[in-house]
Amino acid sequence: MSLSALQPIPAGVANLADFEAHAQAAMNAEAWAYLNGGAADEITLRANRSAWDAIQLQPRVLRDLSGGHTRVPLLGSELAHPVLLAPIAYQRLAHADGELASAYAAAAQGAGMVLSAQASVAMEAVAQAFAAEPQSGPLWFQLYWRDDRGFMLELLQRVERAGFTALVLTVDAPVHGARDRERRAGFKLPADVRAVNLGGLKKPLDLQPGQSALFDGLMPRAATWAEVDWLRANSRLPLLLKGVTHADDALEAHKRGACGVIVSNHGGRTLDTVPASAELLPRLREGVGADFCVLVDGGIRRGTDVLKAMALGANAVLLGRPYVHALAAAGAHGVAHALRLLRDELEIAMALSGCKTLAEAGPHLLWSARK
Template structure:
């Protein structure tokens, strides 16, 4: 295991917090103090009554660990294999839009933070920093994690092909197609405050003339008319040399259909509780999806996001069968109040806590983490 140096982050003078920042909740409080009301509502809010938003966090906390003692921990490490390559650890920063609204360093700062901690990054289609600039900063770093690009479906297939060409040329290693948000969720907090993006902050790769923006009759003012289908997924997979993962999978049958069509994997996600409220937590959804995918395509990736706030949560995700996990809001909160340094501290805390959990449960390697390390009545 790596040497544990879980150092507190000292808040910057402009912040009202005076206590050292030692966990992800501290980062959240510092971010709220640093961000304006509208930005805080956008980045922290969820859909409707925010039931799923809260439940995502609670579900991981409610799982109990079952340690084994006196295990041989010599030579332990967090390295993992994803899509045929070995990476430093099974954690990636989730795709999040408009990061320059949170902090001037934006996606560039986030990418540097992730690379510094051996974590991967999934760059959002709604990035406020050009994808080429982000990739150029970290693609050659041998110690970084995976570099993936998240995609929303564009009804203009010509524009989509152009974007795919840019993504491939920039050096991204996989595509993540978000499939659970054909329309916006009903987000009360965001509607109260609006979304006043600062001057110069915009989604730099989002086409203003996409047909999705043209109203018509139909659900949600016609926006649902442009929602992708399974046929579109199959077309997309055929248009790129990159592996494609589908993000927003909550049903086992959808997971199976995805891998049968040729997807390299699925991301079990309820969009962080931002799209449809009262969905189950991803910790609850994960086991059935893992089981379904493993039965039909054992080599396909299963990744999970939503509510991960501790290294123990990441450990539990791996114990339930996930190959890796994404972390979203906490990394954004670190960025918001302290730039790349704050985001890196969040990811370092996660890495250190994962290693501590592995050692304390008797797991020297990621491959040792299994369902037997979670407590249940059936275990005894």
């Protein structure tokens, strides 16, 4: 699979939010509802954005910022900046090049990427895109647990052979949320878009009369801490858990050998009325201490959001829907442009806050009326 011809950036795009209208025009209504919808009343979806807006920066002035930079350490490597692309399924719904375009853009901009298990492009092609760029960030593979250990073992081996450097187990979505917007739109995957890295068929539910399809059928197959232990025993790759919202769960992940967690409410797509990621992050950081790796996603739109996340204790952030908007609007060029805009905004925010490096970012950068 090769990339399409370079597409121009739409006129008037000055920030990540500007891609949204162009993306909506490029996608059909059903796919748009799937990508942008949240669970139930979409309270958490909206809160993810408003929570970052509500946090205020308190800049310091007249500091010597010469030689400043956005570099950060992450799991033994140094990143050019603390932005990774979050795992988002079926990106060929947004653009014919799908995840391959996102991969080339991320690699070119020094960003990391977490490839969804439900990617619509082969994992090997994505890995090759990263391998071709020596300055790329980390490439991780996201997993949903499937209750077929033979299949899971084959998948883990394939992921390692392809060159991915970490596993990310999503733990907050054993079932789909009640996504009303998606259901109203009547979304169904088109025939030419599928999860190409997930072969085989799921086992049919074996239910007795009166049993619940959810509690008696699906939940016995869902991942527990035992499956975390199994993944640790059957892969050499570092393991992170995505979708952790409680400090006790983060501590348990650490105890069982995970190398980090991603604070996430699944972009507001699973359980509605979960707190915003920006509100969850400082509590988890306080709960696990300074040495455990903690990333965050949900509602990131601006460079100031990235700086706030770092000040609240994140080691890095994951960018979600906005990069798929950029993908729909302008393919690989759009995603690369979105990442560059976000990094430029981060540098501006750091400079105007008196923050020379992200190692200096901390709660002192954030305004509190109680001080």
